[in-house]
Amino acid sequence: MxxxxxxxxxxxxxxxxxxxxxxxxxxxxxxxxxxxxxxxxxxxxxxxxxxxxxxxxxxxxxxxxxxxxxxxxxxxxxxxxxxxxxxxxxxxxxxxxxxxxxxxxxxxxxxxxxxxxxxxxxxxxxxxxxxxxxxxxxxxxxxxxxxxxxxxxxxxxxxxxxxxxxxxxxxxxxxxxxxxxxxxxxxxxxxxxxxxxxxxxxxxxxxxxxxxxxxxxxxxxxxxxxxxEATEAVQLVLQPRNGQYSVNGRTGRLTSLQMALLAWVVERALANKPPIEPVVDGEYRPAGELLHVAERYWLDLNIRTTETLREQGITQSWLEQNISKLNSALVAALGPDLAERCKLASRIIGDRRGYALPDDIVLHIDGSTEQDE
Structure with missing residues (x-):
């Protein structure tokens, strides 16, 4: 035509x-x-x-x-x-x-x-x-x-x-x-x-x-x-000990569990570790690394959540449910356009597929030092 x-x-x-x-x-x-x-x-x-x-x-x-x-x-x-x-x-x-x-x-x-x-x-x-x-x-x-x-x-x-x-x-x-x-x-x-x-x-x-x-x-x-906001580089800064974060100067708050999950993903990215891989065929995935992140930043998780993670580990349904809640919180605070550029999603990084942030995002965690490790 x-x-x-x-x-x-x-x-x-x-x-x-x-x-x-x-x-x-x-x-x-x-x-x-x-x-x-x-x-x-x-x-x-x-x-x-x-x-x-x-x-x-x-x-x-x-x-x-x-x-x-x-x-x-x-x-x-x-x-x-x-x-x-x-x-x-x-x-x-x-x-x-x-x-x-x-x-x-x-x-x-x-x-x-x-x-x-x-x-x-x-x-x-x-x-x-x-x-x-x-x-x-x-x-x-x-x-x-x-x-x-x-x-x-x-x-x-x-x-x-x-x-x-x-x-x-x-x-x-x-x-x-x-x-x-x-x-x-x-x-x-x-x-x-x-x-x-x-x-x-x-x-x-x-x-x-x-x-x-x-x-x-x-x-x-x-x-x-x-x-x-859609074309500039995105910078995500976490302040886990007070439950806050900022993306290109726009701030928001997360629950302790959401902050622990996001901080876990950010720490893995900063350490060049593989993304969080999904559980296959009911495979047991221990939650020790996630719980350690929450403990290190004084994030007070619900007792039932902590017990479930220690006993059942990180299941596929638990991970998907909590990633969805985390992304919804980002959209509510940042708007859909900016949040789209810092959502946690299933991605291919190198030869590994798993849950991660976009690879073009600049990451920083306030209060993360060698002494904390």
Missing amino acids: TPRKILLAVSGMSPQIITETLYALIHEKNWIPDEIRLITTLIGKRNAVQQLLEDEKHFFRLLQDFGITQEVRFDEDCIIVIRDGRGQELPDLRTPEDNEAAANVISEQLRLLTSDPEEGQSCTELHVSLAGGRKTMGFYAGYALSLFGRPQDRLSHVLVSEHYESHPDFFYPTRSPRMIHTRDGQMLDTSKARVYLAEIPFVRLRNRLPETLLRGTHSFSDVVRLAR
């Missing part, structure tokens, strides 16, 4: 970014979008409608001028106006809160346009232009595309020749001569203008992001935070 091509642009007061980018895409890339979407302010929408759409204005003139017969959808419904936290359309972006609202709208639009297609719908091929609007809007568009962009998506800026750039009457290089006036009274022929497409490479982080981030609705700041 042929991807649906979408041009997404951000703009402020001047809607020329649409026609300039469309002209460059047609002439340099032979790329004609099926649809154009514009993210702007209330004033920006008014200007876009008046200058590009009403009375067969410059958008339609460009298509006619260059013989584009393919349908390119661009109407008022394709213009997304940035709204504040109360749902009011913003005339302009003047405060930090306005900028935050713009970031949220841009991020959510990029997430939606790059999401997996629903059944019966074609996938999209997205081209994002960051040439218009305030500088922060362009930054947000580029950053969001870096987070959500796929291999087929592109990012660009347009470069317009001197004197024509930012001229209120210039929209694209026309095929026939058309004269416009400069502020100092000089005449410019729009057919002699030059518009170039500057494609901007960007780092695609999509494949490294958790699925919940790609599917859920988050504010821009939450997206950045979650993306950072």
